Amino acid sequence: MKPLGPIPLGFGALGGELAIGGRRASEWVEQAGGTPLFVYSAEMIRRRVADLRAAMPDRLLVHYAVKANPYAPLLELMRTLVDGFDIASQGELELALAAGQDPAAISFAGPGKRDDEIEQAVRHGVTLNLESTGEARRALAIGDRLGIAPRLAVRVNPSFELRGSGMKMGGGARPFGIDEAQVPGLAREVIAAGAVWRGLHIFAGSQALGAEAVAETQGNVLDLAARLTREIGAPLPHLNMGGGFGIPYFHGDEPLDIALVGARLAARFAELPAELEGTTLAIELGRYLVGEAGVYLTRIVDRKESHGQVFLVTDGGLHHQLAASGNFGTVVRRNYPVAIASRFRAEPTEEASIVGCLCTPLDRLADIAHLPRAEAGDLVAVFCAGAYGASASPSAFLGHGPAREMLV
Numbered sequence: 001m002k003p004l005g006p007i008p009l010g011f012g013a014l015g016g017e018l019a020i021g022g023r024r025a026s027e028w029v030e031q032a033g034g035t036p037l038f039v040y041s042a043e044m045i046r047r048r049v050a051d052l053r054a055a056m057p058d059r060l061l062v063h064y065a066v067k068a069n070p071y072a073p074l075l076e077l078m079r080t081l082v083d084g085f086d087i088a089s090q091g092e093l094e095l096a097l098a099a100g101q102d103p104a105a106i107s108f109a110g111p112g113k114r115d116d117e118i119e120q121a122v123r124h125g126v127t128l129n130l131e132s133t134g135e136a137r138r139a140l141a142i143g144d145r146l147g148i149a150p151r152l153a154v155r156v157n158p159s160f161e162l163r164g165s166g167m168k169m170g171g172g173a174r175p176f177g178i179d180e181a182q183v184p185g186l187a188r189e190v191i192a193a194g195a196v197w198r199g200l201h202i203f204a205g206s207q208a209l210g211a212e213a214v215a216e217t218q219g220n221v222l223d224l225a226a227r228l229t230r231e232i233g234a235p236l237p238h239l240n241m242g243g244g245f246g247i248p249y250f251h252g253d254e255p256l257d258i259a260l261v262g263a264r265l266a267a268r269f270a271e272l273p274a275e276l277e278g279t280t281l282a283i284e285l286g287r288y289l290v291g292e293a294g295v296y297l298t299r300i301v302d303r304k305e306s307h308g309q310v311f312l313v314t315d316g317g318l319h320h321q322l323a324a325s326g327n328f329g330t331v332v333r334r335n336y337p338v339a340i341a342s343r344f345r346a347e348p349t350e351e352a353s354i355v356g357c358l359c360t361p362l363d364r365l366a367d368i369a370h371l372p373r374a375e376a377g378d379l380v381a382v383f384c385a386g387a388y389g390a391s392a393s394p395s396a397f398l399g400h401g402p403a404r405e406m407l408v
């Protein structure tokens with residue numbers, strides 16, 4: 001038997017079934033027209049943002065990283081809850097604008113920005129977080145050609161990383177951002193060329209659950225931003241401090257202690273270096289805001305046994321929920337939080353593996369898990385599906401098509 005990850009708080013049961021947003025999972029499936037289906041709870045997202053804001057210093061702005069979940073109705077909700085969007089492509093720019101986000105509250109990071117993407121960003125007045133010297137020069141040339149002063153910030157490749165983070169985005173040779181030592185020279189160059197100077201972006205990693213590590217990184221980010229600002233010699237309008245707040249996916253994971261992170265940040269804000277006194281300060285979060293609010297529902301179409309092991313075969317799989325199959329940035333496959341949604345309150349009585357409908361051994365949603373006995377027709381819930389689910393999975397693979405999505 002292999003343990004399942006922890007089911008996020010906030011889900012209850014109705015009539016023995018998993019309840020999401022006060023209604024049974026099967027009702028949402030019926031309303032959506034079938035499975036597979038992602039259900040995102042607006043109420044859980046609202047609560048998450050409110051709890052986060054209560055824990056953080058008032059001065060801290062909260063931005064949403066659109067890549068975590070770009071579903072249009074969810075973006076419209078996020079626009080009303082956060083202070084800005086961080087995007088990473090022209091497609092995300094279009095989604096952000098369609099959701100009604102003010103272009104002045106959008107920043108565009110990401111390596112490999114094409115000229116046409118830069119042009120769209122400049123035309124709309126979106127801030128470009130520059131990832132290289134070459135990109136800076138292209139942005140300035142495009143601004144000149146359009147007769148628009150581009151809004152430019154520099155993404156820094158910090159010399160430190162976020163300890164314990166699932167995905168490291170700083171500390172050493174990286175394709176992201178500009179090495180610390182080159183930042184002051186480049187910033188002075190874009191300011192001298194007449195760009196609107198928007199400041200610095202320092203993102204050191206993702207999916208961290210250790211509050212001490214997050215607090216330490218935030219301290220390092222503030223110190224680095226102050227030092228670079230001194231070297232640049234111009235006031236720093238905005239500092240995107242990165243994020244990296246993780247959520248528990250696996251057995252034994254403990255939630256991030258945001259009270260501790262907030263207290264440590266408040267202490268740092270109370271004695272900010274003079275260089276940062278007039279700076280707006282933001283964090284950018286994706287999965288922490290929306291990950292636990294999403295559930296992927298898929299229906300069991302077959303129950304079979306092989307060499308004494310039970311397999312529950314579903315109509316979904318890794319083409320919608322790649323991360324739960326263990327094939328999205330994990331080294332060792334471990335079980336996500338998964339349950340039989342239609343028997344949510346039943347006691348586990350057997351060991352079974354839940355697999356998807358794809359013809360590949362990679363397509364496993366739960367491996368040798370302790371579950372209530374389930375049959376064809378039962379609904380399976382994969383939790384922590386609100387981020388890096390539908391849009392981060394290869395939905396064209398094997399031709400089953402995309403999953404349905406709904407915000408409730």
Ligand SMILES: *Cc1c(COP(=O)(O)O)cnc(C)c1O
Pocket residue numbers: 065067068086109203206207242243244245284285286287288387
């Ligand atoms: C992916 C990414 C994020 C969001 O990461 P989460 O782990 O979902 O919070 C934020 N900022 C940048 C620059 C990113 O690349």
